[in-house]
Amino acid sequence: MNGDSAKDGRDGTTRSVVRLAQELIRHASRGGIDDYGPVLGVLEEWLTAHGVPHRRLHDGAGAPVGLLAEVAGDRPGPWWTLDACVDTAPFGDTARWSFSPTCGTVRDGWLQGRGAADSKLAAAMYCHIAADLAARPRDFPGGLAVLLDVDEHTGGFGGARAYLADPDAVRPAGVIIGYPGMDEVVVGGRGLWRATLAVHGPSGHSGSRRTVTSALTRAVRLVHLLETAALPGPDHASGFPLGPKLTVTAFHGGEGFSVTPDRVTVNVDVRTTPSFDAHHAEALVRGAVAELDAALPAPVPTDVVEVASWPAFRLREDEQPAAALLSAARAAGLDVRAKTAGPSNIGNLLASHGIPATAGFGVPCEGLHGIDERASLAELPDVHAIHRRAVTDLLTGH
Incomplete structure (x- = not known):
């Protein structure tokens, strides 16, 4: 040709x-x-x-x-x-x-x-x-x-x-x-580890004389704990140029104005590296959950449900x-x-x-x-x- x-x-x-x-x-x-x-x-x-x-x-x-x-x-x-x-x-x-x-x-x-x-x-x-x-x-x-x-x-x-x-x-x-x-x-x-966290608390009327730590308040505290958690930097030791990253991607709970909700869900996305894998991501999130439940106890412990995990x-x-x-x-x-x-x-x-x-x-x-x-x-x-x-x-x- x-x-x-x-x-x-x-x-x-x-x-x-x-x-x-x-x-x-x-x-x-x-x-x-x-x-x-x-x-x-x-x-x-x-x-x-x-x-x-x-x-x-x-x-x-x-x-x-x-x-x-x-x-x-x-x-x-x-x-x-x-x-x-x-x-x-x-x-x-x-x-x-x-x-x-x-x-x-x-x-x-x-x-x-x-x-x-x-x-x-x-x-x-x-x-x-x-x-x-x-x-x-x-x-x-x-x-x-x-x-x-x-x-x-x-x-x-x-x-x-x-x-x-x-x-x-x-x-x-x-x-x-x-x-x-x-x-x-x-x-x-980067890999990922994703989970939905169910945060619980007592429900009640927003106008009640009784002050309660609602699920919303507890969930806000959990978000703060997650977003301020220490993460390692770039994974140079394994030839991987990026570090892990944690992001709160969804926050759902409550309706209207007169009732404090008894359940709020929080979605967490953790991007992982070879030296900070799904095991480390789950441990970090569960550590934040344990800290929340110890500092602000609730009738039901916070649930952690894994949604997806890739290396x-x-x-x-x-x-x-x-x-x-x-x-x-x-x-x-x-x-x-x-x-x-x-x-x-x-x-x-x-x-x-x-x-x-x-x-x-x-x-x-x-x-x-x-x-x-x-x-x-x-x-x-x-x-x-x-x-x-x-x-x-x-x-x-x-």
Whole structure:
């Protein structure tokens, strides 16, 4: 293939990726709000037309939570996975958008609409990589899975959980997660430990002569104890550049004006590191609870109910699949750095199963989860080529 033909091929592939992404954007798939059947149908029709084996994934209740495409090479070898969500954040106030959240329009080199950045463009790109491999199974051992999750923005990660629990799916050697941003490859993230605390106290009339320490008063004291608790700094000893963080994220209790409530709930989110893990987070929170109950006794002790827990993770730059993605990006002339993210991501869930993952490298974007979400298309050919090279290197062991 000469230079002009190669360029025409790349341009044609880029246009095809954009067309598929546009169609996905035009089918609203807000997490926990919309029916996912239509957006999954778009993907199924495209994958069928391009000879890519695929099947839906379901949760325990039988609801669809994702789509799994699987392309096998002609001989044994490790499998690798590309993962992108095709559910999205809510639209927010649509009156503030300068275009429809489901327009899927390309304007001035930008793909517009909810999901353009996170992550329907990545999903379309990964489908094309799978189709390219499906046409030449003799070129690689092992296989490639593409996980298209429709239960990501809910926080449930149902697609990933169903994939990991599926006895027919090959366990991947590693996962590359599609997410926007060209300056960094996310190779780690803080973990989390989350709990709901139920703070109790005597109820009564607000006008009563009797003075009581209400559940509200006790809960306010507990929030103070939590937010002033001492936390360690960055975890340099384990090669982890961030320190833990505790945040009170919700406070619920009381109604009206005449009654003091007997129960208030407080939500606590603790971001963890390798040396300050879930065990340390729980001990810190329970220590604050014990201090509260000793200083301001109540008829019922404060309850601590764990809601979620994920470990922190970080890959070295020479670990796969981080090494392949960083190498491919740098070979393309990009000045990228490995980043450990403050927020958790699906890589934490995978880490809890012993599966290494990267969690972000893609095109530049604006309005992520906000108003006027859009993704830049000028960089798409390079981003696509970098992912293709990384996948090829992983499959062939280069």
